[in-house]
Amino acid sequence: MTKIAPKMYLSSGHSGCAGCCDAFAAKFTLMGTGPNCIVVNPTGCLEVMSTPFPLSSWKVPWIHSLFENGSAVASGVEAALKALGKKNDIKVIAIGGDGSTMDIGIGAISGAFERGHDFTYVCMDNEAYMNTGIQRSSGTPYDASTTTSPAGKFSFGNPRPKKNMPAIIAAHGSPYVATTSIGFPRDMIRKVKKATEIVGPTYIHSHAPCTTGWGFDTSKTLEIAKLAVETGLWPMYEMEYGEIMQVRRIKDPRPVEEYLRTQKRFKHLFTMEGGEKEIQKIQDSADWNIKHYGLK
């Protein structure tokens, strides 16, 4: 039996870092959609690294407008396709980072989901503003050190937990909301495909470890992504109309310490006085996830 390599709709040769999470996320997304799609990509690393004029890595139609308007642009694309009688099976996809999705673009994404456009929004969540140099976003996890939430004598880093964006989207009545991770490509491709086949506004939130921003070796991107899931810190589930229908179970959850140790952004937790207590708080949040989502 011969295996046919899946077609890639994001060309190599872009200027993403070695081990770039956005490149993985974009590739897996396009493997889920196939070529019959239009991609809207708000400002961020992916846009910058893939389209230095006059070059482009995109083998599908692609548009970048601004940072905070990805969902609004996508809703215009979808409305225009309908009005012009061209919608047919064309899938409208928006791919944005955590900053553009959860912070500056949250008004636009809320509007687009409430209006019920037939599109799929993919959030590549690398848990900080990486394109501008690792600043804290509302996706940054508790105690992560970033350039605007640095650890210091009086700080363990980011003082707040991640915003629960999938729950916010689910509250809009979306027919399909799923969390996934670039560490599980088959899971991500399947969920993207499923999301695009459902009529209405659907949402995929993909965890995406950033080698530069998190501080780990460029060969470890997928490994660390898997660890986040295996510790329970990143639960993977599928929701239909707000109800959890499916979760990815983890038989033997790994201690969060294993995950935290791999990354410079958490290094201070292992050197600062009181760090142990902080690690315990993070372990508690993983345990809460395991219980709440029924991961075991």
Add this chain to the structure above:
Amino acid sequence: MINPADKEKMVVVEGSYAVAHSAKTCHPNVISAYPITPQTHIVENLAQFIADGKIPNCEYLNVESEFSAISSLIGAAAVGARTYSATTSQGLLLMHEALFNASGMRFPIIMTVTNRAVSAPINIWNDHQDAIAQRDTGWIQLYVEDVQEASDTLPQIYKIAEDHEIMLPGMVCMDGYILSHVYEPVVLLEQNLVDNFLPPFHPENVLDPEDPKTFGAFATPDTYEEFRYLQEQAMQKTLPKIEAVAKEFEEVFGRFHGGLVDGYMIEDAEIVIMGMGSVLGTVKDVVDQYRAKGEKIGVLKVRSFRPFPKEQILESIQNAHAVVVLDKNISIGTNEGALFTETKSCLYNSKVRIPLVGYTLGHGGRDIRIESIVKVVEGTKAAAKTGIMVESQFLDLKEELL
């Protein structure tokens, strides 16, 4: 002057209705709407047309902000849709970032702006500060004098903006309340005539999976400047196009509101009053009074503020003894309105040497009365005789409030 043939066809409607009707006849494919006074009647009327099935092949989006109103049209235009929205004041300011983007990406999105003052203090009445604040965004800006012109200018601006040599967005600026809420007799645009006048929109580049293209790429210092240059070149091409399209409109509809500029009693005028928008109606009444006394006063209506018609302005005012510019806006820190500053600048390297004075007036909807315009004319006559005493000033300040 009303064309006698038009008189028969006139109906009395609200300005906003006439504009919505005009937008309907242009066959938009995507309309985005967000309420803001005094624009809202336009999108309400369009919503009713949609509800009644009167705009075929059109999607109407109730967006959650003006920022998304313009952003959704960016996406729609990229697919090849003809697009429309209407806004004003704070809404237009909220769009600011995306206005640059729409122009830079060369999408001929069209909006009606019902001009309104900006906050603070919050004020819902008319002046031009909102649109003037967008002058550098790369949008065509046409200012209209009455409801008929607000309505007639929409198909014109689509035709200008969608020219493949141009491909720039445009706004028709009409005075909020004064024109948007007034009921006056107008000819509602006839669908068959609009169809003859305005061809369907077929952009050269669209988002299409059959022929994938990249829109909105990242430009480094190696290429960015050329994008800006080409944008300016496109805007320069609108100068003759605006004139040509106004004439084509006249051939089809029998009405002409001016091209880039329009003169009234200007050929032999010694004093010329320049301005934009509905204030020109009052100004023309004052001019009629002066003409009745034998005084040579004339008016230059500036219809196109972007592109700025330097040549046409120079040519129109070159024989005047003095010119006064009326601005319903101010660039704080210059004590001048934009039309005044820019008119002065286009005189500098020319051979035209005449005194030019400016008044900034009508802020936040303050009435501009005949007596005030008379005061302006008398001041300008004095400047022509004895030279400029005050170059630019506020008109009708209430000293007791200061």
